[in-house]
Amino acid sequence: MTAAGTHTQPKARAALLSRRHAETAFLLGPALVVLALLFVVPLARLFSLAFIDPAGPFATFGVLAESAVYRQVMWNTFVVAVMVTALCVLLAWPVAYVLSRLEGVWFGIALYGVLFPFWISVLVRTFSWMLLLERNGPINRLLMSAGITEAPLALLFNNVGVLIGMIHILLPYMILPLYGAMVRIDRRLLLASDGLGASLVDTFRRIYLPLCLPGLAGGATFVFLLSLGFFITPALLGGSNAITLSMLIASFVNDRLAWSLAAAGSLALLAIVLVLMGLAARLLPIERGLFAR
């Protein structure tokens, strides 16, 4: 092909090349135009609203940063995201480990257990938790009949409910990358460490954990970033007692028609997500394949 190309007349070659460029433009063009019109332009137009407030170009950010209420919302969003991430890491560990050791039918069953929830709508899963965590719901009745508590616990419309619901939805995002790291660990390394007289704790700390780290870091980053922008689950399970940044943005739009504040809040949320993503990609030993996938 290249040999033939060098022999072709320059004119014909140029025509062939420009035809190939035209084809590429035809392939990429429609998606790029639609993305520009329906995604990039709407985002840019929304963000511009944050800067055209009559009180000054950065007044909206001042309002968000100075109000004690809004600061509380940001803090709550951050705390919830940290706790969800930490608990997901903890809960993902045994599942990922067992998955990496199972074979055959049991492996299939366990893997479906992790993948099945992905296919069920977040709204349906959140609604399910509303039924289970209710004041007179099955979980409270179970706790009371087991004598663990006298009166029903408040599991709904506070951060407890939000944590349970968000962990339930985000846990698979933690399990899968961790499993991916564990399954690739060469077991002979562990055997060698064992043979050289290292204790179980030493082998874990110095060999197993470092090899799991790329999956762990990737999953944790993913879960943390997704939690920051979560909307449906905190809105339904937390209610007005546990407001997060995304709920605040929605309420600016729907209840107060405060578009400039909604724009500033959206821009802040996106900026935080992008900065953290950039930092994670640079500082953490995340496999590149994770985001490329």
Place this chain on the structure above:
Amino acid sequence: MNRLPLLLRIAANAGASLVLAFLVLPILAVVPASFNKASFIYLPPRAWSGVWYERFLADPEWHTSLVNSVEVATLATIIAVVLGTLAAIGLRRIDGRLRMLVTGLFLAPMIVPVIVTAVALYRSALDVGLSGTILGMSLGHAILALPFVVINVGIALRAVDDNWLRAAAGLGASPWRIFRTVTLPNITPGIVGGAIFAFITSFDEVIIAVFMAGYASKTLPVKIWESIRLEFTPVIAVAATVMIALAIILFALAQAFSRQTGSRKTGSPSR
């Protein structure tokens, strides 16, 4: 470490089983809830009945929302599949920085928090009169679904050897004929997989839909969202069960398809 002590192994298995139960079982709570006879949800139901299924089918609002959801998801899937397939093929023809930039743009709707996308789309839809329309919601959902199609088709394209395309071109086939006879048959599983993902993405989507839906264009998730806040009767559990049933059907379809392509791959010329 290669062989954990028995006690630790039992603990790991027990922990994993508990966490898997936590992942799967709570989802199924809505199914018994939908068979409550009472007008409020009690779990497990004290009296069983299918009366709320009749209500769901008889109520024009629920009925319409289901039809709207199917319409929106179908339209969004068509848009996302056509644009995403072309884009995935186009991505293979560029490289270097340009490729990274364009790929980043195609995947951006997955990275930007949906609440931000939803507010931005809602604002622009208000200005151009697309708010409250089926088309407006479909376009928004197509944007969210596009990355799934680009990724799925992109993976399928790895199985297409560039030399086949050169050979076909060398034999004088037109680009359209090459696409139809060489590329397309090889990436069909990726396109179908992407289409199923796109459909379920749109069908389940709540946030954009809640902002964009008008009185007559509510989708099923929007109707569920509103009902949770207004009435909280077992009919919501019926709607949720319908959504679970559809998800299971699509999940099974996707599995069947990936298995079929798995067996076909062994017979493909690339081996």
